[in-house]
Amino acid sequence: MCIERDRPKISLRRQCQMLSLPRSILYYQPKGESAENLRFMKLIDKQFLETPWYGSRQMARYMQRQGHECGRHRVRRLMRLMRLVPIYQTPNTSKKHPQHKIYPYLLRKLTIDRSNQVWCVDITYIPMHRGFLYLVAIMDWHSRKVLSWRLSNSMEADFCVEALNEAIAKYGKPKIMNSDQGSQFTGFEWTQALKDADVEISMDGKGRWVDNRMIERLWRSLKYECIYLNAFENGSETRAGIGKWMAYYNAERPHSTHGILTPDEAYDRKTEPMRSAA
Template sequence: MRRPARPLDRVNRQFRADRPNELWVSDFTYVSTWQGWLYVAFVIDVFARRIVGWRVSSSMTTDFVLDALEQALCARRPGGDGTLIHHSDRGSQYVSIRYSERLAEAEIEPSVGSRGDSYDNALAETINGLYKAELIHRRNWKTRESVELATLEWVAWFNHHRLMAPLGYIPPAEAEANYYRQLETPVAEPALT
């Protein structure tokens, strides 16, 4: 039986979106605790750099990253019209049959960068770096529960309070609210003279 081809890189390091639910990027990172290693996955909507899904796990299984994707799908309910691209690295979890099938079910177009090149998933890597610098590296972590609670609080703070230079120094939630508000504002008709 022939193995399906790997997804193309549909992003080509262009981490820009004109609207929410146009491009999501995903990755996971490692966190050391007294109980052993944990893994934290994020799904980020590129438009406003908003974290739309995340999960903490003690193992690097496909289920772990699928849980983060399911949270994003539940929170965002993308249109299912095939216009959303999901970009990740070539990690085995993201190119697995189950993950690929779930993207197809949700009518999300998969995209993966090249192997071993962090620049091909730079925005997700940047969010991982901010997470570690702003939260994880500030103290020692004893338990999974403490990492989960702190991550929950950090994601809420990040989405609603962290000022982002690419967004004009406003938080991701405000950038999205501004986008939707602009859609509701009627365009003035030019006066007939």
């Protein structure tokens, strides 16, 4: 007779691997932060959109002036958890893996005048009523079109690679992909995916958020126009809400850079022909 309790337990992550399912389908599981910390994180995130030069010391002062008992050590931990780095370079704001290669910034003095010439990628913190998620998006630099995006409850690189593969499958490949120096984008899984697709790798200088400013502006618009206007309860609601806003952003919301053209229209207007794989 088979005794069920003698069978080894298999984690949900392992089950996903066995079924060839992406781990990001588990995005709806809440993180283990207290309700107070979740409230503080939302306040910090909102203020950081207004004052992106605030480090943990200045942010702690802001929180205390607002009447919140939130010291610098807690603020620093929460900002690191949310992947918030001040616009000026500070020591030890994020520790890179010692074996990860940092690639040069390739966009300096480069004229970007067509779609699929340069793509950019970034990750941001998304608050929910209970818990939070991480959102990665891949954007075409010229048109500002969001090519793909994914939600995850962890900062592992797999959900970033999934978004990259989807974007390449739908739109071809760019000449250059630009990112920050976060471990998700310096690690083997991400960089190898770009090398396999024959895409040049560009990375911002340390502490230079302005090098990837296009997608930073996307986060600001998304949070003010969607996230903070809706108290999403869970991952399913968050995913549906973000999906609706992304569709509106691409197809209906004209971008100032292109006058009355939407990102979809600007992308289709001047696209670099897809190159064959190496």
